[in-house]
Amino acid sequence: MYQNYIGGHWVNGSGNATFASINPANEDVVGQVARAEAADVEAAVESAYRAFDSWRLTPAPRRGEILYSVAQILKDRKEELSQLLTREMGKVISEARGDVQEAIDMAFFMAGEGRRLLGYTAPVELPNKFGMAVREPMGVCAIITPWNFPIAVPSWKIFPALIAGNTVVYKPSPETPILGIEFAKVFEEAGLPPGVMNVITAPGIEAGQALVRHAKVRAISFTGSTQTGTTIAGEAGKLGKKVALEMGGKNAITVVDDANFDLAVDAILWSAFGTTGQRCTACSRLILQKGIAPKLKEALVERTKKLRLGDGLLETTDVGPLINRAARDKVHEYVGIGQAEGARVLIGGKIHENGGKGFFYEPTLLDGVAPKMRVAQEEIFGPVLSMIEVGSLDEAIQVNNDSAYGLSSSIFTENVNAAFAAMRDLATGIVYINHGTTGAEIQFPFGGTRGTGNGHREAGQAGLEVFTEWKSIYIDFSGRLQRAQIDTDKLVNG
Numbered sequence: 001m002y003q004n005y006i007g008g009h010w011v012n013g014s015g016n017a018t019f020a021s022i023n024p025a026n027e028d029v030v031g032q033v034a035r036a037e038a039a040d041v042e043a044a045v046e047s048a049y050r051a052f053d054s055w056r057l058t059p060a061p062r063r064g065e066i067l068y069s070v071a072q073i074l075k076d077r078k079e080e081l082s083q084l085l086t087r088e089m090g091k092v093i094s095e096a097r098g099d100v101q102e103a104i105d106m107a108f109f110m111a112g113e114g115r116r117l118l119g120y121t122a123p124v125e126l127p128n129k130f131g132m133a134v135r136e137p138m139g140v141c142a143i144i145t146p147w148n149f150p151i152a153v154p155s156w157k158i159f160p161a162l163i164a165g166n167t168v169v170y171k172p173s174p175e176t177p178i179l180g181i182e183f184a185k186v187f188e189e190a191g192l193p194p195g196v197m198n199v200i201t202a203p204g205i206e207a208g209q210a211l212v213r214h215a216k217v218r219a220i221s222f223t224g225s226t227q228t229g230t231t232i233a234g235e236a237g238k239l240g241k242k243v244a245l246e247m248g249g250k251n252a253i254t255v256v257d258d259a260n261f262d263l264a265v266d267a268i269l270w271s272a273f274g275t276t277g278q279r280c281t282a283c284s285r286l287i288l289q290k291g292i293a294p295k296l297k298e299a300l301v302e303r304t305k306k307l308r309l310g311d312g313l314l315e316t317t318d319v320g321p322l323i324n325r326a327a328r329d330k331v332h333e334y335v336g337i338g339q340a341e342g343a344r345v346l347i348g349g350k351i352h353e354n355g356g357k358g359f360f361y362e363p364t365l366l367d368g369v370a371p372k373m374r375v376a377q378e379e380i381f382g383p384v385l386s387m388i389e390v391g392s393l394d395e396a397i398q399v400n401n402d403s404a405y406g407l408s409s410s411i412f413t414e415n416v417n418a419a420f421a422a423m424r425d426l427a428t429g430i431v432y433i434n435h436g437t438t439g440a441e442i443q444f445p446f447g448g449t450r451g452t453g454n455g456h457r458e459a460g461q462a463g464l465e466v467f468t469e470w471k472s473i474y475i476d477f478s479g480r481l482q483r484a485q486i487d488t489d490k491l492v493n494g
């Protein structure tokens with residue numbers, strides 16, 4: 001049984017209840033996990049609150065050394081964690097290794113911040129006076145994450161929170177609780193003091209709600225669906241908390257007539273069907289200029305046919321399962337909605353039975369999609385690509401931006417003018433040129449516009465903003481009263 005980690009102790013839920021984590025490839029139980037109740041959330045927040053003072057006073061370079069140890073342990077355990085990740089979440093093993101690698105990269109990056117955490121000084125308006133602005137930690141931070149990147153996404157949040165001097169209560173998705181618990185073991189082994197990072201696991205919404213509503217939680221970093229994110233923001237907003245939201249996407253690749261054809265085909269397949277279409281940056285709309293469209297569709301059908309579905313642990317598998325039965329059924333429902341709206345299934349469009357085990361869906365190409373159809377507007381979060389034809393680059397950009405979401409977009413063109421126009425006009429948080437919609441690196445800000453986010457970014461140095469607030473400090477060493485904005489006049493006028 002996998003226990004929760006509260007105040008440096010491994011504990012059962014206070015009701016002694018458990019829930020199962022299921023392998024989506026074969027429906028085996030990966031493990032039984034402690035089920036946290038409201039009382040356990042209370043204990044976790046209290047332990048984070050108690051640990052805060054000594055952690056914030058620990059020199060940031062020392063905090064960084066602990067993160068370096070975390071990075072090293074993740075490196076040492078990379079293969080074992082990747083295998084577990086595939087079993088618990090389903091993504092193919094090469095991608096699971098990428099998930100863990102992202103956390104390693106982020107740990108090294110944020111460990112380095114332990115010797116930066118840059119503030120600034122600026123000139124002041126009066127003599128014998130000094131001014132500076134420094135970053136201060138927020139206090140107890142709640143980290144709430146989805147299941148699709150069970151190691152990478154929490155690492156984008158927990159590492160910057162800790163390096164800045166905050167303490168954390170982490171609630172992983174109930175679909176991938178074991179990865180959350182194994183992540184906590186890495187921190188424990190790295191020597192993180194008790195209470196600085198706590199993990200609670202629970203199905204349902206009660207534990208997450210209790211965490212969001214707790215008076216001692218000052219900041220909330222959430223990744224998940226737009227519906228959940230906006231609900232959390234509503235509650236937290238009323239309580240005056242800082243909330244950073246990373247939510248849904250409806251990402252598009254545009255291919256104009258002069259594109260590098262083979263490159264575009266490879267990138268579309270990877271972005272649309274990698275992680276079984278369950279990446280927040282997955283390409284779910286393909287915007288094709290009319291000249292290239294027929295040949296490109298034909299090539300995509302041929303290549304999609306060859307994709308092998310199966311257990312992600314087999315190196316021969318290209319596409320793993322969806323996370324659970326409900327997700328698979330939702331994907332199938334959307335294909336039906338698309339057909340009812342007038343779209344045609346070129347390939348796929350069926351549940352893949354896999355001998356009656358697991359939650360597989362055939363990679364699907366929907367042709368004849370119009371920009372306003374539901375399959376072009378709503379997040380499906382599965383291996384379904386909606387193809388939309390356009391006449392020009394301008395129309396492509398307009399279709400790309402006509403979305404409630406704004407995470408990532410991409411364009412394939414060999415024309416430098418078109419590339420620069422796209423960089424300027426594609427209204428998403430991430431833009432790729434001659435690269436699919438997936439593949440962000442941790443040193444740059446990550447996040448989206450419109451319904452994808454609320455103006456915050458993760459990763460890079462921007463990732464520190466959520467977990468710090470500014471303190472401005474003025475030091476007057478003149479020995480007399482100097483009044484800002486009043487006594488400055490005397491200086492100017494002699």
Ligand code: NAD
Pocket residue numbers: 144145146147148149153171172173174204205207208209212223224225226227228229231232246247248249279280379381407447448452
């Ligand atoms: P979800 O919204 O169902 O759940 C996310 C987390 O919120 C889970 O831990 C869940 O237990 C918790 N939760 C649910 N209700 C809650 C409540 N009322 N209060 C507090 N916590 C609550 O999302 P999911 O199905 O786990 O993940 C898929 C979604 O995540 C997709 O929409 C995807 O686009 C999005 N996502 C976005 C990004 C990004 O960076 N923009 C990255 C990965 C995933």
